[in-house]
Amino acid sequence: MNKILSKKLYRIIRQLGFVKIFQFGISLVLLSFILPKSFADSKSVTVIELNENISKFKVDTSFDFFLDTASKYTIEDISSEGFRDRFQKTTNSHVLYDYLDSPLWMRFTIHNKQTVHDHSWYLESWGFDIKNVTFHFPNPDGSYATSSAGFEKPFGDRSVKHKNFNYYLDLRPSETKTYYLEVKRNYNHQFNFQLRTNEEFLKHSLNEYFLLGIYYGVLTIILTFNFYLFFRLKDTLYLYFPCLIIACIWFSLGRDGLGFQYLWPNTPWINKLNNEKIIELIIILATLLFSDRFVQKYTKSKRVLTFTYLAISLKILLFISQSVFYKFNYITYIIITIIILSIPFSIGLYALIKAKIYSWSYIFAYMCLFLVIMYSYSKTIQLFDNSVLNWYFVYPVIFLEMVLFSFSIFNQLKFLQNQFMEANKEKTLALERNNQLTNELNSKLKEKVRARTEKIERMASDLAKKNVELQTTNVKLQELNSQVTQINNYLSQNNETLKTNVNEATKDLALMKGLDFEDFKNIFPDKDSCLKFLxxxxxxxxxxxxxxxxxxxIDAPNYGKRCKNCNYTESATVDTLFHNIKFPMEKAFYILYLSNRKDVNLSLNELSEILELRRETCWAFKNKILQAMEKVDHNKDLSGWETLALVNLE
Structure with missing residues (x-):
């Protein structure tokens, strides 16, 4: 095997030549020095050194991290020697942009090089909206104490009751300790860690709470003043503006953590309501309504009102779409929102300019609103290198917006006051002119009264003379009046007698034989005449x-009677044959009239055609008449048809 490798190496050397072999050897030597060093650097532990004469230290990327994609490791596993080299160096304040569902472990190794023993150090994790953060503190026996916090946990679980996440390090001079943070995120946080001494922590906290107190104090004063204006003036302008202020306060309380610390510490689910889209929707709707009312007080513009409600509808639809259906990219969402806001703002601004009203504070306040909308996404849009500045920059913008809108209201009140004063001046001038005219008229009237008085005195003397003649004439007139009164009484008696005769003649005519329906209708033309007769x-x-x-x-409607004792009202048809009939009463009268006539015998079809009623209706009422005849033993020769009308069959 070695011989084969030797032959191959010899063949390579012959192919490369001596120069290339030399270069290759130099490279191997350099790599032998560089690679171990870089490998060692990549695996070395990042140590934060606290030197003398410092009281705070900004931890930007001076820590290591490990991504637990399996979500299975405990602090014992993470702190073991086997995990020492698995941590990576941090190069970005966001640490990682992906794996938002996986726990992120952060390792802080801190070496206290100070010699001062009365300094106690705190690690502050800035960022209220971290979902869950667990701090692991090393114990002397090698174990770790755990402290959990986050906007999903009750505020009382925190070891240090502060709106940010603060942890006591118990780090003595010349000591080196390693601390671990286990973080669960809900978006790409930009982590900002601070190391502070106890004195620096108190100073920073007091300054922060003091500035936030001023911020909320001024907003509360503006809110109270506008509520006062609303209750005094009853104008919705001073109701829409407090709604805008309350929305901004709600937005701020949810953003800086003070709401969680002081208002809802035991109900962390409220933190989830502080979503920038919900708050932004309320802020925009309140601003649109306030802006419309602000413009309308200067100039009545239906166009501004129409586009305001159109913008409100579009914004609500955009919010529903973003929350339920299609979610736009945040830049696209901001651009669409600003366009929706710009339409009613531009039209309102044009209406103000047309009315020669120049409210610069109103314009700049609206510009601040655009900045608020943009900065509500500042956890995604990093406009500054400093994450704290990115987070809190929206506060002075909101503060400036509220102040500018307040100036706009003050200017409007001054404008309305000037209008009121001008109206009062015109009213005063009009009153002065009226007084002048009144004086002139009074002088003329005095002259006319004097002339009339003289004329009346002359007429009075004439009247005195004629009074004697009138008294004589009155005596004669009284005698004539007594005679006329006697004649009138005689005529009244004759009229009553004539009226009675006419009624009797009418009834006699109704009882005559042989009347057809048209003649009968001349006597009983409608329901009122029938009710009166009945x-x-x-x-x-x-x-x-x-x-x-x-x-x-006493008389009641429709010729009824109302009892003076119990107020019971009885209609004319009760206990009669015509009670609760469903067709015209005058036709029922004619059917009853024909039922008592021997000389008239109409069939049901003929009767139905004459009266324009259904055959069944005529048959039913005739049957009712027959029942009434049987009940009272009616005799057509001796009794009139009107006696059947008072028969009660119920």
């Missing part, structure tokens, strides 16, 4: 209430 017939003797037997009543 009412007079029913209560011709005396009224008695069916409920309480009281004998006094």
């Amino acid at each position: 009412s007079e017939l029913k209560w011709r003797n005396k009224y008695h209430c069916k409920k309480c037997n009281y004998n006094k009543s």
